[in-house]
Amino acid sequence: MSSPTSVPYVNIAALNEDIKAELLEAVSRVLDSGQFILGREVEVFEKQFAPLCGVRYAVGLNSGTDALIFALRALGVGVGDEVITVPNSFVASTSCIVLVGARPVFVDVREDYNIDTSLIEKAITPRTKAILPVHLTGRPADMAQILDVASRHGLWVVEDCAQAVLAEYQGQRVGSFGAAGCFSLHPLKTLNACGDGGVVTTNDEAVYEKVKLYRNLGLKTRDNCVIWSGNSRLDTLQAAILLVKLKHLHRWTEKRRFNAAYYQKALAGIPRVQVPLDQPHERAVYHTFVIQAGARDKLQQYLQDQGIGTAIHYPIPIHLQEAASNLGYRVGSFPVAETQAKRILSLPVYSELEQWQLEHVAEAVQRFSPRSER
């Protein structure tokens, strides 16, 4: 028996509804200024975003994918190079490497879905130029280990922070560890635009200057082109929207963490259900709350029947995608990521969830599990 969705997996409309008047006012201001490309809102957004990530510079781009591409390009990663990353992320973490002409080299992940740092060294070859750790689900990767390997081998570190704005590792914000941090402002992210958007963060002035050139046709001034490039600019309109949302970001993040803590407690000790836990040195921001369950597909169906939307991030690891067929990987190459792909399930965790919805989700998971044991 199916019922109408009482807990949708995402609910962006609710978030925007709360602040709609503010959003429309911000949009009108941009229109009145007649400045639709770069300009004030983008600059102010960048100035506010940089300190939020604990860095000196931030550059607004058209998407998180472009942020990754531009960061790699600014560091000189290109044809013939290899970049080490994980196979369990969103595809853009890998595409960016391919698109700059380099070769992605995968390393398996740990139980917390982030790169298994003990395996990085074995993947390094003379062609390796960078490590691209992903702070998946909003949990910081083990940056101390990653930076240690990177410095010993002279590799760049580019952080994929697409899901992890405000996440901290040993008290330090993600996006400030590597040579560059790459953020997405996609509508489903915690800090979201009403369309695509992305940011590169860095403390390196040279990277900053290059990314700024790349995003705007290589133009130093209107008439002086110092390097050929395309363009990729955070829309001024989206920047205005984001400036409104920045004011609410801490509150939204705290609510996600609260929701996660609720699930962690309510779902603890359920047989065959594994709940993500926080380490003392981490502050995870729960872009997704990903549990693992034995009979995952049945659980998902059961929750669906209870009106609860869930998602799987992601059911097919990148190394087993058709797009990766020429990279030489096969089933069994990354056992942890492959096992997780069959077991993971993302529960709703967004900031607009109400208490009864949290309880409804938790109870449904509890009810399902004993039955599946029989």
Added chain:
Amino acid sequence: MRVNFSYLEQQFADLEPYLSDLRDFLRTSDFTLGKPLVEFENRFATLCGMPHAIGVASGTDALILSMKICGVGCGAEVITTPTTFFATVGAIVACGAKPVFVDSEEGFVIDPAKIESAITPQTKAILAVHYTGNVADMPAIMEVARRHNLMVFEDACQSIAASIEGVPVGSWGETASFSLHPLKNLNVWGDGGVIVTRSDELATKLRLYRNHGMINRDEIAVFGCNSLLNTLQALIGNRLIKDVDWITNRRIVNAPYYDDRLASLGEFVQVPRRRLGVKHVYHLYILRVKQRDGLLAHLQQNGIEGKIHYPVPLHLQPAARYLGYKTGDFPQCESDCRSIITLPVHQHLTREQIEYTVEQIKAFYTKQRR
């Protein structure tokens, strides 16, 4: 009197209809590849008389994706003209290819007679730019391309609704790329671009490639990029696309009016020859003039926002140094860069503003005569 170059203030004097659309749109949260985008693409395809229109993040991305999907890459040469906007060349380089320049002709578009001598065994494509709203001589270009088995791409970023003998831009190339940048004839509130193509196969590939190569949420066919026309921008575009005919017609009326009124200044002002049969849509109204910098300063002092598109030839930009071109390689382009001036020609310009501009130009040269 002020004669403004940007018309956005007038175009969006009444925001309410747009804000009302936005209010409804925010409720849907249909932000990525949403319904307004699909509607816009359908309207755009109809406008261009083409079966497929694919919305991407910018006109530049439209060019990059078009060439990449057709296999233009490392080691390839692409022939274009230095009389264009930076993005044309940026797009070729972004594909990994090498830009090879050919001089432009009097109408600021590539001179087809000069293409053949620039072809080498590495040449893969001709990127024809319909610069300023003019249309490159496509029948001649297609003939050269056919003889040498080259692909042709159209950079129509400035030329929406332009045509030759009724055949619209976009009809000749593998694809044509359009820009929806705020100051284009069809504009949105930020960056945006559209690719049109006849080919079902290219359209399918482009739709995959612009969205991470995703066949569906979970399956990835190719490693692609993320370059979407924002659905929010498409929402704005859906309102404005209804005005394209009016906007184009206004510009097509304004330009010859200038032409006529300036004819008596032949000694100082040269109106470019207009090719017969070409529907020029006047994204930019450009003249060749004597004492250009003096005239520009005079106009600006008198409230007229003249511009220069652009003062430095692309082959002489710092970015082009590695290509090995030098001063004198493209005489038409180089002499144009010294003499061109752009006057406001937009759809909100009044007769009085045009008259005033003409008067100021005449006043400037009268002073010089004395």
